[in-house]
Amino acid sequence: MKVSYFPGCTLKNKARDLDLYARRAAEVLGVALEEIENWQCCGGVFTTANDEVATKLSSVRALKDAGEKGQPLVTVCSACHNVIKQTNHAMQTNAAFADKVNRYMGADGPYCGETEVYHYLEMLRDIVGFDKVKQAVVNSLAGKKIAAYYGCLLLRPNTVMHMDDPENPTIMEDFIRALGAEAIVYAKRNECCGGYISVECPDTARKNSEAIIRNAKAAGAEMIITACPLCKYNLVKNGADIPVVYFTELLAEALGVKEDTNGN
Amino acid sequence: METNKYLQEEIVRISGVNPRKCMRCGKCSATCPAYDEMEYHPHQFVNMVENGDIEPLLNSKSLYKCLSCFACIDRCPRSVQPAKLVEAVRLAVIRQQGANHMTANDVPAMIDEDTPQQLLVSAFRKYTK
């Protein structure tokens, strides 16, 4: 199956691993990730004000591009996913906003939020199926105790994101179990690490991140997985003494494609 | 208390929030991970916007402490969406000429070799126009 793929700015730079392993794993699972041509940065955070148009155009362009190919749009980074999905929702539900955007975008037909947006995890669950992921595992991660860190962007606002139960999510735990490992469930898995506040108020990021790490470790975690480069940065910078890895890296490892044929 | 009717209407309009739906339960503030750092807390934003008491909010550092974690949006039992008010008030400030909260000159002091691009684009989106 072919899907449109939006990697995002950080996956081309500091979070290359998140992208690389996503691509390798998708290949094994029979999904062709077709990178959107000339995609532009989503902006990192969604501006909730409904009169903001320019900051949402890059998302609309990507959505429209996927729609024209008749493909769903797949994201990997939590932030890209949140911004693109919230923008798509605004295009579907706010006619005045959609009208402004479409006037700005020009004459090649209006876009009204028709494209389906999937986070890579949702793609695994809803398109590929966790059963099939499980069957494709060659290096079982049995015996590993892994904590999923959702953060905020994958789940909220739930009325828009619809990924899972926002207060008791299971998609990442089901993912961990599909790879053979033990999923560690802990209370703070959907609390904010501090996000971009680490430039304005590093103490807030430290306090939040430390509480998350402490909570995961107290529940028995030996590793934390995330889909967000900023969560990873905040957790690592603020004293994580267990590995914090991208979920795609774990997937590639279980599928036996973490190293390429040259051992890289 | 100074009532600023025009700004009040503008903030309500661009946020899409109806502050009158609030029942003052305080759940938004109780769940806010930036609570300790804020002078005005999410439920106070709702209350003060409802009363047209905008001036203190415009001048408060609380505008820059919100993490956009959307916890107050998801956990409010009345679907008030306080974070959208925080954002609208912040925009009322930074959309003014010369009122950016962050500039490119601030960046070198903020970054280290691991700083993800996402951190800077997000901060710029929230703090500048």
Ligand code: SF4
């Ligand atoms: S979105 Fe902002 S105001 Fe609302 S809970 Fe999060 S940090 Fe607090």
Ligand code: SF4
């Ligand atoms: S949670 Fe909602 S109803 Fe309760 S104080 Fe906050 S805005 Fe008002």
